[in-house]
Structures are given as C-alpha cells and as structure tokens.
Amino acid sequence: MILIIGYGSIGQRHYNLIKSKEWGVGVVTKREFPYENFFYNIEEAIRTLTPNVIIIANETNKHLQTLRIIDNENFKGAVLVEKPLFSEVSYKYNFSSFQVYVGYNLRFHPLMMELYKLIQKEKVLTVNVYAGQYLPEWRPGTDYTQSYSASRQKGGGVLRDLSHELDYILWLFGDWNSVVSNTGQIGDLDIETEDSVSILLKMDKVPQVQVMLNYLDRSTERFLIVNTFHDTYKLDLIRGKLLKNGEIIQEVHITRNKTYEDQLLDLVNKRQYLCTFDEAVQSVNLIDKIEKSNREGKWIKNE
Structure with a gap:
C-alpha cells in the first residue's frame, strides 16, 4: 500500500502511475477526491492503511512538518519526498525509523x-x-x-x-x-x-x-x-x-511519465538509484x- 500526501499536479501523476500498476493507493488531501482511500488527516491515513511506502507531494514548506508527523506515527517503511527536500537548510534532521529519498527523477x-x-x-x-x-x-x-x-x-x-x-x-x-x-x-x-x-x-x-x-x-x-x-x-x-x-x-x-515510473519501481524494489x-x-x-x-x-x- 502506497500513501500519497498532497494531490496537486505531481501528486496526481504519482496516483495515476500507481493505479496503472494496480497497486493499493491512498491519498491525503484537502481537495475534493472522488475515489476510495481518501483522507484529510495524515495520522488517520497511516493508521487505517498501514502503508509500506509514503510519497510526500505537498508544498515544499510543509515537507519538514509532514516528515515529523510520519515519524510520530512510528512509520517503518520508505518515504519519497518531492524535490526539493526542504525550503531552508537550517533544520535538524533525525528520521532514523524510516528511509527518506527525494524525487529527483x-x-x-x-x-x-x-x-x-x-x-x-x-x-x-x-x-x-x-x-x-x-x-x-x-x-x-x-x-x-x-x-x-x-x-x-x-x-x-x-x-x-x-x-x-x-x-x-x-x-x-x-x-x-x-x-x-x-x-x-x-x-x-x-x-x-x-x-x-x-x-x-x-x-x-x-x-x-x-x-x-x-x-x-x-x-x-x-x-x-x-x-x-x-x-x-x-x-x-x-x-x-x-x-x-x-x-x-x-x-x-x-x-513524460517514464522517469517517474522508473523512480517509482526503484522505490518499491531495489532503491538503487534514488x-x-x-x-x-x-x-x-x-x-x-x-x-x-x-x-x-x-x-x-x-x-
């Protein structure tokens, strides 16, 4: 199960790619979302779906806060954050319970x-x-x-x-x-x-x-x-x-989707080039x- 946080243009791209693979997928967004596994709240989505992969596709200035929420939920899988990782460099990072990668496709x-x-x-x-x-x-x-x-x-x-x-x-x-x-x-x-x-x-x-x-x-x-x-x-x-x-x-x-698809496959499988x-x-x-x-x-x- 893959959870996408954010449903702008890049979140929608990830969603469509995941659905094309017929994998399980959920979405956290404040937008209207007419499909199943839709949540307004990150914590509720993680507890309900128990995903093994999370994709963070919201605004750059929300990335750190989102990672901290995921960390507080004791998530143990892999997280892909859309680029850039953070909007500023002056943060202290310690997300030892899960692996973080960034979407430079x-x-x-x-x-x-x-x-x-x-x-x-x-x-x-x-x-x-x-x-x-x-x-x-x-x-x-x-x-x-x-x-x-x-x-x-x-x-x-x-x-x-x-x-x-x-x-x-x-x-x-x-x-x-x-x-x-x-x-x-x-x-x-x-x-x-x-x-x-x-x-x-x-x-x-x-x-x-x-x-x-x-x-x-x-x-x-x-x-x-x-x-x-x-x-x-x-x-x-x-x-x-x-x-x-x-x-x-x-x-x-x-x-246009090819590099995103190969990145997704690497995230789910080998995590070799991420x-x-x-x-x-x-x-x-x-x-x-x-x-x-x-x-x-x-x-x-x-x-």
Missing part, C-alpha cells in the same frame, strides 16, 4: 544514466547546464500566479523548481568547493519569486561549471554540455539526444549558498 532518464557511465573515467574540464521554460505554459489549465512556483512562502522560485539540475550536477561530478551567483526577477511575470538564476561553480572534479535556470524561455530548452580532455558530450533532454563530438550516439524518445536524504541535504545546502552569494555579491565556500 531526472537521474532515471536513460540518457542521463548513459552519460553517467561514459564520463566515469574521463577528466572533465567544463560543464554548461541550461534549463528554461516559460512559467505560464508550464502547467496547462492552471493559473501560474496561484502556483507554488509563484509563491515565496510556499518555497517556489526557479532555483528550487529546477533543482533537478543541481542534483544531477552533484550526482555526476561530486561535491562543490565554491559558488557565485546572480539571481533575480528580470522578466514581467506576476510572481513573488526569482525567474532567473545564473550560477558559476568550482567543484572537486570540475574546474568550471556554469548553470542557467529560468522561467522565461518560450522555446523550452534543457541540456548540458560536458567538455573532457578527449571528448565533448551534449545531452539534450527535450529532444532525447546524446551527442559525442557532434555526432548522435544515442537517441531515446520517452513519455536520491538519498543526505544527497538531497547537499542540494538544499547548495541552494542556500547560491542565495547567500547573490545577497552578498561574492564567492561562497562550501564549509
């Missing part, structure tokens, strides 16, 4: 896994990462101004929304040494949060990593370029292509230092 993209294998024995020189999508077109049928992306209080903003990029940078290239950033609201979107972020990182394994994230790109782009001593790799996640020195070496066209709690804390810490660099206008070390 881009790790499960077959081309990302292939790139991971290809660069393991390479000396990486530079990395360029870009992700941009026009926020009003992000979630069709919804008002972007009312989304958590637009709300500072709910933990929105492009830095947290697209923290997938930060996760896979750490996953592919290891820990970081120092960071400098420029973040802000430079477009005309009706939001409280930043719509653009520019980041420069020095890492243990890579002298220079550049990252650009935004809510402004009307063409929608998501790619990374890796320069090594011998080769240049480009992974285009929108077009499903992995190139080596300009030549396509692998092309994969997957459904982002761990400690790895997710590293991403939260990096976000904190990126924001600090922007406030102070200088390089910030990873201390």
Whole structure:
C-alpha cells in the first residue's frame, strides 16, 4: 500500500502511475477526491492503511512538518519526498525509523544514466547546464500566479523548481568547493519569486561549471554540455539526444511519465538509484549558498 500526501499536479501523476500498476493507493488531501482511500488527516491515513511506502507531494514548506508527523506515527517503511527536500537548510534532521529519498527523477532518464557511465573515467574540464521554460505554459489549465512556483512562502522560485539540475550536477561530478551567483526577477511575470538564476561553480572534479535556470524561455530548452580532455558530450533532454563530438550516439524518445515510473519501481524494489536524504541535504545546502552569494555579491565556500 502506497500513501500519497498532497494531490496537486505531481501528486496526481504519482496516483495515476500507481493505479496503472494496480497497486493499493491512498491519498491525503484537502481537495475534493472522488475515489476510495481518501483522507484529510495524515495520522488517520497511516493508521487505517498501514502503508509500506509514503510519497510526500505537498508544498515544499510543509515537507519538514509532514516528515515529523510520519515519524510520530512510528512509520517503518520508505518515504519519497518531492524535490526539493526542504525550503531552508537550517533544520535538524533525525528520521532514523524510516528511509527518506527525494524525487529527483531526472537521474532515471536513460540518457542521463548513459552519460553517467561514459564520463566515469574521463577528466572533465567544463560543464554548461541550461534549463528554461516559460512559467505560464508550464502547467496547462492552471493559473501560474496561484502556483507554488509563484509563491515565496510556499518555497517556489526557479532555483528550487529546477533543482533537478543541481542534483544531477552533484550526482555526476561530486561535491562543490565554491559558488557565485546572480539571481533575480528580470522578466514581467506576476510572481513573488526569482525567474532567473545564473550560477558559476568550482567543484572537486570540475574546474568550471556554469548553470542557467529560468522561467522565461518560450522555446523550452534543457541540456548540458560536458567538455573532457578527449571528448565533448551534449545531452539534450527535450529532444532525447546524446551527442559525442557532434555526432548522435544515442537517441531515446520517452513519455513524460517514464522517469517517474522508473523512480517509482526503484522505490518499491531495489532503491538503487534514488536520491538519498543526505544527497538531497547537499542540494538544499547548495541552494542556500547560491542565495547567500547573490545577497552578498561574492564567492561562497562550501564549509
């Protein structure tokens, strides 16, 4: 039995995937929910359903409180928290009775896994990462101004929304040494949060990593370029292509749900590639230092 806490767009995606597997599933939400196993209260849902897996898909600023409620119920299974793990880094964490993972599903993209294998024995020189999508077109049928992306209080903003990029940078290239950033609201979107972020990182394994994230790109782009001593790799996640020195070496066209499905299967079975709690804390810490660099206008070390 899997319990989903939160029934926004990502909660609905998880629900439909679980139902397609014909697994047992329950939902905690304040929304109208016309199906069975529907609860308003987390404690009641856990006691009634006794799930072995819980997926936390509510707002980022509610993640810590939700984990504490689960902990108080002496839950012993696995918990998947939608990214990012927390909205701030200044929390003390001790959830020893259950395993916590975080939903950075881009790790499960077959081309990302292939790139991971290809660069393991390479000396990486530079990395360029870009992700941009026009926020009003992000979630069709919804008002972007009312989304958590637009709300500072709910933990929105492009830095947290697209923290997938930060996760896979750490996953592919290891820990970081120092960071400098420029973040802000430079477009005309009706939001409280930043719509653009520019980041420069020095890492243990890579002298220079550049990252650009935004809510402004009307063409929608998501790619990374890796320069090594011998080769240049480009992974285009929108077009499903992995190139080596300009030549396509692998092309994969997957459904939007594919990485979520593979993540779900890994959560239920092996738990081999999931982002761990400690790895997710590293991403939260990096976000904190990126924001600090922007406030102070200088390089910030990873201390």
